[in-house]
Amino acid sequence: MKILKNQTLDQLLEQVDRQTDQQANQPEVEATVAGIISNVIQNGDDALRDYSRKFDKVELTDLRVPQSDIDAAYENADQDLIDALNLAKNNIVSYHKKEIQNGFVDAEQPGVVRGEKITPLAAVGLYVPGGTAAYPSSILMNVIPAKLAGVSKIVMVTPPQKNGIGQAVLTAAKIAGIDEVYQVGGAQAIAALAYGTQSIPRVDKITGPGNIFVAVAKKQVFGQVDIDMIAGPSEIGVIADDSANPREVAADLLSQAEHDKLARPMMVTPSESFAQAVSDQIDEQLKTLPREEIASASVENKGFIAVTDTLDEALTVMNAISPEHLEIELADAMQYLNQIQNAGSVFLGFNASEPVGDYVAGPNHILPTGGTARFFSPLGVSDFVKRIQFVTYSKAALKKEEKAITTLARVEGLEAHARAVESRFAD
Numbered sequence: 246m247k248i249l250k251n252q253t254l255d256q257l258l259e260q261v262d263r264q265t266d267q268q269a270n271q272p273e274v275e276a277t278v279a280g281i282i283s284n285v286i287q288n289g290d291d292a293l294r295d296y297s298r299k300f301d302k303v304e305l306t307d308l309r310v311p312q313s314d315i316d317a318a319y320e321n322a323d324q325d326l327i328d329a330l331n332l333a334k335n336n337i338v339s340y341h342k343k344e345i346q347n348g349f350v351d352a353e354q355p356g357v358v359r360g361e362k363i364t365p366l367a368a369v370g371l372y373v374p375g376g377t378a379a380y381p382s383s384i385l386m387n388v389i390p391a392k393l394a395g396v397s398k399i400v401m402v403t404p405p406q407k408n409g410i411g412q413a414v415l416t417a418a419k420i421a422g423i424d425e426v427y428q429v430g431g432a433q434a435i436a437a438l439a440y441g442t443q444s445i446p447r448v449d450k451i452t453g454p455g456n457i458f459v460a461v462a463k464k465q466v467f468g469q470v471d472i473d474m475i476a477g478p479s480e481i482g483v484i485a486d487d488s489a490n491p492r493e494v495a496a497d498l499l500s501q502a503e504h505d506k507l508a509r510p511m512m513v514t515p516s517e518s519f520a521q522a523v524s525d526q527i528d529e530q531l532k533t534l535p536r537e538e539i540a541s542a543s544v545e546n547k548g549f550i551a552v553t554d555t556l557d558e559a560l561t562v563m564n565a566i567s568p569e570h571l572e573i574e575l576a577d578a579m580q581y582l583n584q585i586q587n588a589g590s591v592f593l594g595f596n597a598s599e600p601v602g603d604y605v606a607g608p609n610h611i612l613p614t615g616g617t618a619r620f621f622s623p624l625g626v627s628d629f630v631k632r633i634q635f636v637t638y639s640k641a642a643l644k645k646e647e648k649a650i651t652t653l654a655r656v657e658g659l660e661a662h663a664r665a666v667e668s669r670f671a672d
């Protein structure tokens with residue numbers, strides 16, 4: 246892995262900035278995706294079949310996965326898989342239940358009642374990745390907060406596979422309780438959810454992670470629908486020093502590198518010797534990885550280890566990176582949590598290996614990438630609800646505030662605003 250050493254803090258921050266910019270601006274991908282979206286709007290299901298043939302090498306007739314396939318997958322599933330999915334489901338439910346908002350009613354001022362009611366979205370589309378790998382775990386992470394929010398229409402899309410959607414994916418769909426599944430992926434699936442086709446219903450919001458084409462497509466349909474965030478190619482940032490185990494740190498970095506050739510495995514450390522030890526371990530462990538080709542490309546093209554003068558500088562660089570996942574591999578790691586400003590999900594201590602969050606801990610693994618953890622949050626229950634505000638006034642309460650309202654209205658030159666309130670006291 247590339248080791249950046251003998252660099253000033255400003256030089257390191259400048260490199261992080263430049264890499265993040267690259268993530269955001271992909272002109273050639275933007276153009277490809279714009280063409281795909283336009284074609285799906287024009288040609289609906291036929292365009293979906295064309296792209297499935299072109300990108301996924303799959304000939305599709307029905308886009309919807311029959312319920313019988315979902316039921317059969319569950320019936321035939323390995324008990325270990327069912328047990329693991331149920332354990333994950335229980336932990337994800339118990340964690341996300343704590344996110345449920347209940348709105349409020351405030352009647353503190355005489356004659357005035359105001360408040361906020363929490364309303365589930367009517368229809369959401371969940372994107373579950375399935376190009377280079379299948380992600381049954383992403384089904385749970387997408388569906389559970391939507392169900393806890395009370396969304397009634399939940400539609401799932403996932404890429405078609407040559408011999409049908411994977412049995413583990415369908416088993417997870419059954420356990421998650423989703424029954425409307427369409428076998429289409431990529432930017433075309435995002436377009437179908439945003440605009441609707443003959444088979445796939447239009448939704449109000451699209452959530453879920455995906456590759457660069459999916460991430461850019463979600464960006465382009467924002468405004469036609471809402472989106473949860475830009476959850477693109479996976480990333481992991483590790484802050485570690487000599488108190489950590491280089492073999493374990495290398496293994497965690499590779500766990501995310503194997504997702505995508507564009508995945509970003511990154512470490513920042515104040516120890517040059519530890520940097521070298523981790524880099525050596527990465528080279529060693531890559532040799533036996535089944536997804537070595539993907540992980541090597543990620544390490545080569547997107548990975549780096551930055552050596553800083555101090556631990557404080559390491560925290561500053563990592564906050565600038567704003568990684569999707571941040572591991573703090575330091576003694577007494579919890580003490581550093583309050584210094585973390587930007588990250589999707591934080592893993593504290595030597596045993597909180599990032600895949601624990603991918604699968605079973607309970608927090609969501611659908612997380613912001615490409616530096617967007619500066620302003621996006623992990624997927625959660627709040628992504629599937631809207632807040633509706635309400636007020637009611639007695640005539641006496643309105644009279645009390647009439648002068649303030651009409652003064653402001655006339656300062657803004659909005660006479661009708663003033664007269665609307667004064668009309669209550671005309672007779």
Ligand SMILES: NC(=O)c1ccc[n+]([C@@H]2O[C@H](COP(=O)([O-])OP(=O)(O)OC[C@H]3O[C@@H](n4cnc5c(N)ncnc54)[C@H](O)[C@@H]3O)[C@@H](O)[C@H]2O)c1
Pocket residue numbers: 277296297300301373374375376377378380383404405429430431432454455456457458459475476477478479480504505508569610611612613614
């Ligand atoms: N950020 C997160 O929370 C999170 C969570 C899980 C996975 N991920 C990421 O999701 C991604 C999954 O990627 P994936 O590729 O395996 O599956 P994917 O489902 O995201 O994308 C596969 C689809 O991309 C389309 N496609 C492939 N090549 C294309 C091309 N050249 N032009 C246009 N469209 C093309 C195909 O139609 C295919 O169905 C990885 O980057 C992984 O790191 C992120």
Ligand SMILES: N[C@H](CO)Cc1c[nH]c[nH+]1
Pocket residue numbers: 380382383478479480501569603610611612
């Ligand atoms: N680490 C991924 C998010 O970037 C989530 C995931 C799903 N399955 C395995 N990992």
Ligand SMILES: [Zn+2]
Pocket residue numbers: 479500501504600603
């Ligand atoms: Zn992962």
